[in-house]
Amino acid sequence: MDKLAMTEAIMAKKAEKGLTWEGIANEIGCSPVWLTSACLGMNSASAEKAAAIAEYLELSCEVAEALTAFPTKVWDQVVPTDPLVYRLYEIMGVYGGTLKEVIQEKFGDGIMSAIDFTMEVDKVEDPKGDRVVLTMSGKFLPYKSW
Known part of the structure; x- marks a missing residue:
């Protein structure tokens, strides 16, 4: 599983369960900003944190593995429109x-x-x-x- 598929799975489960980043972070014991960044694919998680995230969200071990992968930190170089x-x-x-x-x-x-x-x-x-x-x-x- 690549980082994009991982993020899509996490975002779908987060929405399905009606969760917030802050709520998830409080449950697994980390910063909501770091958690969000890792789940969006811009940081990697330790095996322990990745397993905790996947378990809490009831996601597969493939998601946990993708969370531990080192990211390629590339983003659009055009002026953002959001x-x-x-x-x-x-x-x-x-x-x-x-x-x-x-x-x-x-x-x-x-x-x-x-x-x-x-x-x-x-x-x-x-x-x-x-x-x-x-x-x-x-x-x-x-x-x-x-």
Whole structure:
């Protein structure tokens, strides 16, 4: 089973059972953001986590095996049209250079890891309209001179 078929099986079972990513993550003991990414094929799971996901969703061992496979992290290189994804793309287009400048001013010449990385999505209720809070935390990786 490839990652695409795995994702389709997971999404169908999630919808059939009326589950949420947060609910599944709470049951198997992991971050909802990481779980979602793994189930969408962009990260791999340990054999133990993959088995727990497949068991909880009542899916086959082929799904568990696909969850453990190392992903090829490729995505569309065109501007996304989904409004939520586009807004994040727009934020990087407008503030990407600013973030780079501020991070490098504080840390030096380097990058933020997307491997040693965590992300949380939170909701803050507000009478003017609820707020989305994205928290990204990545290890700073300085460039080496040699």
